[in-house]
Structure formats: structure tokens, C-alpha cells
């Protein structure tokens with residue numbers, strides 16, 4: 598049955614707005630993704646007030662007849678060269694208020710904003726076999742990529758194997774690790790390795806390419822630090838000074854038990870030497886030593902990213918759910 602819903606674009610996010618937002622997202626995720634911890638109120642506030650690198654956000658709150666929030670929507674508009682065509686959507690409607698047109702109302706505001714902003718691609722990640730999929734199909738979004746989400750339980754590790762793998766030498770390479778911002782002497786090499794992430798499989802997503810330089814990698818670390826997150830990096834550095842590969846883990850603010858895998862990349866010229874497994878095993882070991890309160894690592898991989906999936910399976914990651922990236926192609930004038 599249609600419900601009287603009022604959309605409010607939010608220009609400045611108050612603590613009250615963030616709390617309302619959190620209530621909707623937590624109710625929605627608990628309904629559709631049981632077992633996946635929703636973000637904390639602090640994380641939601643940080644996400645809404647401190648947008649990611651090279652991007653800004655537009656946000657809407659849908660209020661029901663009594664003014665209470667029943668739905669939320671946000672788009673992240675990328676501003677870096679190579680991604681200026683792209684907008685990334687998050688949309689949630691409180692399960693008690695679904696199938697009354699609120700999601701559609703939010704999406705129409707989002708699509709209008711994408712047109713105004715000259716975006717040709719709107720992408721959104723949706724849980725497999727969820728209402729979100731039916732909603733995307735209804736509104737003509739196309740499925741562009743399938744992601745497998747995996748978890749590594751750190752209390753179920755093969756510690757001996759992890760120790761041997763991380764300690765094994767790789768002739769011509771050494772391990773380097775840091776917390777937060779990359780050390781100056783590795784910054785250029787790190788930026789070059791990050792640019793190698795552009796060849797990661799993205800299915801049919803119109804994801805664009807990003808060029809990284811030393812300033813951008815520092816800025817990325819600052820965004821995470823400003824949110825209260827801890828960024829850990831481990832890299833394989835070649836004798837000639839090039840960074841051959843690296844892996845990044847983020848510990849969200851508030852020391853939750855779950856760590857998030859960010860990038861792992863091995864530069865094409867250095868593939869086939871077991872470096873991906875090496876840096877990831879060393880990272881697991883480091884986490885165990887430095888952050889014993891962390892119970893698991895969460896990651897996602899494109900289903901056709903067979904090499905990364907094989908590395909993760911060998912480390913002990915196990916798949917536990919799937920999501921799809923949907924894309925809406927918007928005509929540009």
C-alpha cells in the first residue's frame with residue numbers, strides 16, 4: 598500500500614541524521630544479511646561526514662508520515678580523472694516499510710542527480726537472491742559482476758603453515774611493512790604498484806582506471822586515519838627497488854573483531870613467484886601478533902579472479918555469501 602514518504606536531501610549530516618541513518622541500515626542489513634555485522638553508529642557517521650578519497654557524496658533521507666526515517670540513499674561521485682563518469686549507490690529501506698515505493702522514490706532522486714552530475718554509470722552492490730536483486734531487475738539495472746565473500750577465522754589457522762610460508766625467503770625480494778602512511782622511501786614504488794590494481798577483473802562494470810602517485814597514496818591513508826581506521830600494509834620489495842606486490846588490511850574504528858581486506862596486488866612482471874601468498878601469510882602473522890583481539894578477516898573477490906581465490910583458499914579463507922554488482926547505464930548528453 599502506498600505510504601506518504603517525504604525525501605530530504607541532506608547537505609550537512611547531523612548526529613541525529615546519522616543515528617536515523619544507522620537505524621535504517623542496521624534494520625535492513627539484519628533482515629537481508631543475517632550474520633553480517635552492520636556498521637556501528639560511529640562508522641556510519643564517519644562514512645557520511647568523511648567521504649572517500651577523490652569523491653563527494655549526495656545523500657537523501659526518506660521520512661514516513663510521522664517524520665521517522667524509513668529509507669536512506671547515498672551516491673558517491675568520484676572526481677579523480679578516469680572515474681569521473683561513475684557514481685556508486687547505497688540504498689536501504691527499513692524492512693517494515695518496504696514494497697510501498699520508497700526505494701523507487703529514492704532511486705529516482707539518485708538517477709536525476711546522476712544526470713545533473715553528468716554520470717554515465719551508476720553501480721550498486723546487492724546481496725545475491727535478495728529483494729535488492731528484484732528491485733534492480735525491476736528498474737533496468739544490469740548484473741555486471743559476481744563477488745564471492747570469504748572469511749578467514751584466525752582461531753582456526755594452520756599456524757605452522759602460515760609461519761613457514763611467511764618466513765620462507767623469496768630470492769630477490771624482501772618484505773616491508775608499515776602502519777598508516779607509506780614511508781617516504783617507498784612512496785613512489787607503492788604508487789606504481791597500486792596502479793597495477795587497474796587490471797583486476799571487474800566483469801562488465803564500467804569501473805574506469807586510476808593513476809596513483811605518491812600524493813594520492815598519502816591522501817588515501819589520511820582519509821582512513823581521519824575516520825579512525827587503522828591501515829596495515831605489507832609489501833614485497835624487489836632488490837631493484839620496485840614494489841612487486843602488497844596487501845592491505847583495515848581495522849575499522851572501535852577495534853571490532855573483524856578486519857577488512859583492502860587491496861592485494863602483484864605487479865604483472867612479478868607474478869608466478871608466490872608473492873601474493875607470501876605477503877598475505879605475513880600479514881596474517883602480523884595481525885595475530887599485533888592485534889590478538891581480531892577474530893577474522895573479511896574479503897571479497899570477483900568470481901573469475903581465480904588466482905586470488907586460490908591464494909585465499911590456501912590461506913584458509915572460506916566463502917560464505919555472494920553479492921552482485923549491478924550497473925545502470927545512463928545516457929549522457
Ligand SMILES: CC(C)(COP(=O)(O)OP(=O)(O)OC[C@H]1O[C@@H](n2cnc3c(N)ncnc32)[C@H](O)[C@@H]1OP(=O)(O)O)[C@@H](O)C(=O)NCCC(=O)NCCS
Pocket residue numbers: 625629687688689690691694695696697698699700701702721722723724727728729730731732733735
Ligand atoms: C531494494 C530495496 C531498497 C527496495 O525498497 P522498497 O521500498 O521495498 O522498493 P519499492 O517498493 O520501490 O519496490 C519497487 C519494485 O521493486 C520490485 N521489488 C522490490 N522488492 C521486491 C521483492 N522483495 N520481491 C520482488 N520484487 C521486489 C517490485 O517490482 C517493486 O514493485 P511492486 O512492489 O509494485 O511489485 C529494499 O528491499 C532494501 O533496502 N533492500 C536491502 C538493501 C539493498 O539491497 N539495497 C540495494 C538496492 S539497489
